[in-house]
Amino acid sequence: MEHDTTLRFMVSLACDTREFFRWQCPHCGLDFKLKVDADATQDVLASWMSRYLSTQGVKDQDDTESITAPTLTTCPYCGTASERQDFVHPQVAQFIRAFAFREVVEPLVTKMFRDFASGIKSSKHLTVKASFSEARAQRPLSGPEPDDQVVILCLACRQEFTVEESWRGTVACPGCQTVLVPQ
Ligand SMILES: [Zn+2]
Ligand SMILES: [Zn+2]
Known part of the structure; x- marks a missing residue:
């Protein structure tokens, strides 16, 4: 029998x-850096997490619906405009992979061996809730983030x-693409 499991994560x-x-x-x-926007960031993290999980054989069946319209973001330096998730910092991506492995892949593999005889069909709906903190997060670590x-x-x-x-050129606004000339 198929059972739906909604996985909820709290990421710090x-x-x-x-x-x-x-x-x-x-x-x-x-x-x-951009001002913290919890909703947009949660969607970005959820999409990275389900992308990573699909490489691990865990399919998020809700992956198209759970993501709201992508936030278009512009690079302030070179003006490249793309979806917000393309701008995820490598350190954050690494953090998400480590988190997903620890919280989803490992428990699932353990469960798989336990339930091997009965056979499992798991349908995963990912909900990622991000919280932002100046303090160090619990395992695995993200940050601390300097005020640079x-x-x-x-x-x-x-x-x-x-x-x-050190940047001396013009700057494009990540939100509205307006080109700003530094004073
Ligand atoms: Zn750029
Ligand atoms: Zn703007």
Whole structure:
């Protein structure tokens, strides 16, 4: 008999004391930070988690419906525009993989051996709830996140973001793509 299992996860991620969370451009490889947006980040994490789990043979049958419309994000340095999940920082991706392995893959493998005789069909619905904390998260660790980079306020959409202190070029707003010329 098939039974539905909804897996809910509480992930603790580190943001800096100004509540910025780190992202990285997949095109130019530079880091920038955006104000914590729990809803958008949860979708991003859930999609990374189900992507990772599918490589481990765990299929999230709800993967298309559970993700709301992707948030378009623009790299402040090179202007590459893509879905928010493409900007996940490698450290965060690594954290998610380690978390998913520990919380899902390992228990599932254990369960699989236990239930081997009866046979299992598991349908997984992933719900990822992100909480942001300046403190160190419990296992596996994310952060701590330093208060580096300079804060920029986009006058067009009022969004705040941060860029490398050494950056001297123009900056595109990650939210509305307005090109900002530094003073
Ligand atoms: Zn870039
Ligand atoms: Zn803007």
